[in-house]
Amino acid sequence: MLLIYCPYCKEERPEIEFRHAGEAHIARPTDIKAISDEDFEGFFFIRSNPKGIAFERWRHVHGCGRFFNAVRDTVSDKIIMTYEAGKPRPSDEEIQARLKELAL
Amino acid sequence: MADIQAASPQYPLDGMVAGSALVQITPAAPASRLALRARPDAIAPLSKALAVKLPQEPKTSAQGTAAKTKGRRALWLGPDEWLVIDESGADLMAACQGAGGTFSAVDVSNRNTAIIVSGPAAEAVISAGCPQDLSLKAFAVGACARTLLGKTEVVLLREEADVFRVECWRSFSAYAFAFLAEALRDPMV
Numbered sequence: 001m002l003l004i005y006c007p008y009c010k011e012e013r014p015e016i017e018f019r020h021a022g023e024a025h026i027a028r029p030t031d032i033k034a035i036s037d038e039d040f041e042g043f044f045f046i047r048s049n050p051k052g053i054a055f056e057r058w059r060h061v062h063g064c065g066r067f068f069n070a071v072r073d074t075v076s077d078k079i080i081m082t083y084e085a086g087k088p089r090p091s092d093e094e095i096q097a098r099l100k101e102l103a104l
Numbered sequence: 105m106a107d108i109q110a111a112s113p114q115y116p117l118d119g120m121v122a123g124s125a126l127v128q129i130t131p132a133a134p135a136s137r138l139a140l141r142a143r144p145d146a147i148a149p150l151s152k153a154l155a156v157k158l159p160q161e162p163k164t165s166a167q168g169t170a171a172k173t174k175g176r177r178a179l180w181l182g183p184d185e186w187l188v189i190d191e192s193g194a195d196l197m198a199a200c201q202g203a204g205g206t207f208s209a210v211d212v213s214n215r216n217t218a219i220i221v222s223g224p225a226a227e228a229v230i231s232a233g234c235p236q237d238l239s240l241k242a243f244a245v246g247a248c249a250r251t252l253l254g255k256t257e258v259v260l261l262r263e264e265a266d267v268f269r270v271e272c273w274r275s276f277s278a279y280a281f282a283f284l285a286e287a288l289r290d291p292m293v
């Protein structure tokens with residue numbers, strides 16, 4: 001079982017308490033009726049699905065109930081870091097520093 | 105005109121009992137319960153109105169501060185969410201009426217029911233279905249968390265070193281009780 005650090009509970013909790021909730025940092029267009037069908041398709045359906053570092057939303061659904069974001073390596077399935085919803089996407093330097101810390 | 109009718113509470117675990125030489129599993133007494141969601145500005149007014157300090161540390165609970173509310177508990181469930189439990193028959197909705205700040209309070213007295221698991225094997229029995237580390241070091245007396253027990257969501261509160269309160273939704277309670285009763289037959293317990 002994976003242990004996932006919840007930034008609200010401030011500790012690692014068993015994976016089974018969490019639920020994956022799609023790609024993170026996708027901003028809903030401020031004037032959604034003004035955008036083209038192609039732009040809407042991009043916003044609504046198209047996901048980056050990278051091999052490697054991915055930014056994802058997770059929810060501590062059977063815990064504090066909160067949504068938060070996680071940086072996960074889709075190859076190793078290791079969660080590199082988690083942070084509160086609304087916080088900016090961590091920079092490459094922050095991710096690299098964290099990787100070093102974890103010795104991954 | 106239609107008459108206003110109040111549904112009468114149900115106690116689906118009434119009379120149920122399970123146990124061994126090492127653990128007792130019994131339904132908890134009926135309680136008043138509040139599901140509280142509050143903005144920071146409402147935490148102090150609500151703590152005063154309910155005479156129990158709403159804890160702000162994850163995984164912690166607090167007991168009533170006044171003589172009359174000693175048995176009342178506020179459980180941290182999330183950064184703006186608490187479960188308040190009182191077994192003295194108090195009207196919690198009335199108590200927080202008019203408290204300042206922005207908050208919502210929902211009476212869930214009869215949505216939940218609770219099971220008390222006590223005895224030297226209490227921790228082992230709950231661990232049969234709960235993925236959290238329940239050792240005293242990780243889950244101290246007074247610790248609480250919303251988590252899982254088998255296939256159901258529960259709120260777990262460690263009232264004493266070997267006494268746990270398992271709060272679960274009423275409709276799942278028969279399953280939760282049966283799960284715990286089955287767990288105590290495990291040779292590891």
Ligand SMILES: [Zn+2]
Pocket residue numbers: 006007008009010060063064065066
């Ligand atoms: Zn959490």
